[in-house]
Amino acid sequence: MxxxxxxxxxxxxxxxxxxxxxxxxxxxxxxxxxxxxxxxxxxxxxxxxxxxxxxxxxxxxxxxxxxxxxxxxxxxxxxxxxxxxxxxxxxxxxxxxxxxxxxxxxxxxxxxxxxxxxxxxxxxxxxxxxxxxxxxxxxxxxxxxxxxxxxxxxxxxESNGQERKKTVAVPLASRQVHQSVVPNAWQKTAPHPTAPVPIPVQRVPTMRTIPVPDAPAVFTSSPSPLLSSQPELPPPFSASSRGAPASSPYRPWYPAPNATQPPASTSKPLPASFPDSSPPPSSADSVMMPPPPPLPPSAETLIAALREATGLYDLSHAALERLVGDVVREDKFVNLLDSMSSMWAAKALLTTTL
CATH class of the missing domain: 2.30.29 (PH-domain like)
Structure with missing residues (x-):
């Protein structure tokens, strides 16, 4: 070969x-x-x-x-x-x-x-x-x-994907550690929180004594949408209620006073509303608040009659219910509620700006 x-x-x-x-x-x-x-x-x-x-x-x-x-x-x-x-x-x-x-x-x-x-x-x-x-x-x-x-x-x-996994692994681990440390750092600073921004809807209910200005609107059982959003407003009057029937439209809603209390305590009207930092009614200047809206002649006559009646606390529940029914059935009562709604809206706006 x-x-x-x-x-x-x-x-x-x-x-x-x-x-x-x-x-x-x-x-x-x-x-x-x-x-x-x-x-x-x-x-x-x-x-x-x-x-x-x-x-x-x-x-x-x-x-x-x-x-x-x-x-x-x-x-x-x-x-x-x-x-x-x-x-x-x-x-x-x-x-x-x-x-x-x-x-x-x-x-x-x-x-x-x-x-x-x-x-x-x-x-x-x-x-x-x-x-x-x-x-x-x-x-x-x-x-x-x-x-x-x-x-x-x-x-x-090695493929590019494996090389990227090696280089990305370290930053990814450090990012996970950073995310776990952030809540601990927040917890350390938690004892010094900052006050949240007040919300208008939340500020109105904090006023524990909200008087009803110039109208017995607290007796209605179907309030306007603006009033229905306020959980602290007075409840409708009923025969089973133990509170006083608000003999004066300027009187706040609180339990009935003792029978020995002199009725002269209701002679001086209170302002429409007080901020949390306002002085008591005896030292506050009532002219600082805007005057209430004008009322129809029939309502003014009714309120004048209520001011002159000093023995409302002596009336029976049936007589008070009959009196409240007469007020609610007035023709201008719905217009009065609308005026009250606009007044509460203006008050909430002023409270927010202050």
Whole structure:
């Protein structure tokens, strides 16, 4: 058997999805420049020749096939983008340098190769060129790696997702610690809270003694919407109530006084309303509050009659109920409630601004 008969030649062809190449600039400070090819047809061709004693040739080519088509009258052309003899790089190894003249990496369907470009001038600096190819399947990339492993060292690389997980893990942990510390810091400052902004709807109920100005509106069982929103307003009068029937429209709602109490205590009218910081009625100037709205003549006559009657506390419950019914059935009673509603709205606005 002759030597030529024992030599084995094999050709493997892979169809590529993409080919990219980068050239390092002459100045080391500049970034690499990349070129990308995707169509029409890209192929990687690996020609190997081996003898029983050693490998004789490992030729790797990247061919870009341009098919002109029969309509254009241009024949098919092959453009060689890369043509490397991988076995020849073993003679370029420099013991003084840690960098290998030939190095391959792979991940999934991508294979990359870095090789030392041999310049014609011996004094020129070393320049490394890089290219990478994308296969249709990851199995094709592994087949190429296994075929050239004897002449080209190859190692796998981690995916970008795994690299991002490593870098993001530390900030994420610190963010979780920060979120757990914030409530503790808030609890330390909790003994010194700041007063909340008062809400108008909440300030009116805090006034425990709210007098009803110039009208017996406390006796109605169907108040206006504005009054119905105030939970501290006096309840409707009923026969089972133990409180006084409000003999004077200027008198606040509180339990009935003792029978021995002199009725002269109701002779002096109180202002329409008092803020929390106002002095008692005996020392406050009643002219500081706006006067009540004018009443119809019938209502004024009724109120004048009520002021003259000093023995209302001596009336029976039936007589008081009859008197209250007469007031509620007055024709102008609904208009009086509307006037009261506007007055309460103005009072709430003034309280908010103060």
């Amino acid at each position: 002759t030597l030529s008969e024992s030599t084995t030649t094999e050709t493997k062809t892979y169809t590529l999805e993409k080919y990219s190449r980068a050239y390092s600039p002459k100045t080391t400070s500049g970034p690499s420049e990349w070129q990308h090819f995707t169509n029409p047809v890209l192929r990687l061709i690996l020609d190997t020749k081996q003898s029983p004693e050693r490998a004789e040739s490992f030729r790797l080519r990247i061919v870009w096939t341009m098919n002109g088509g029969s309509a254009s009258g241009v024949a098919q052309q092959d453009v060689v983008l890369e043509d490397l003899d991988l076995l020849a790089f073993s003679s370029l190894r420099d013991d003084k340098s840690d960098s290998s003249p030939l190095k391959g990496v792979y991940r999934d369907t991508t294979f990359g190769l870095r090789y030392l470009h041999v310049s014609d001038s011996p004094d020129s600096p070393k320049v490394y060129r890089r290219f990478q190819v994308s296969f249709a399947t990851a199995a094709s990339a592994l087949q190429l790696v296994e075929a050239i492993r004897d002449v080209c060292p190859c190692k796998p690389t």
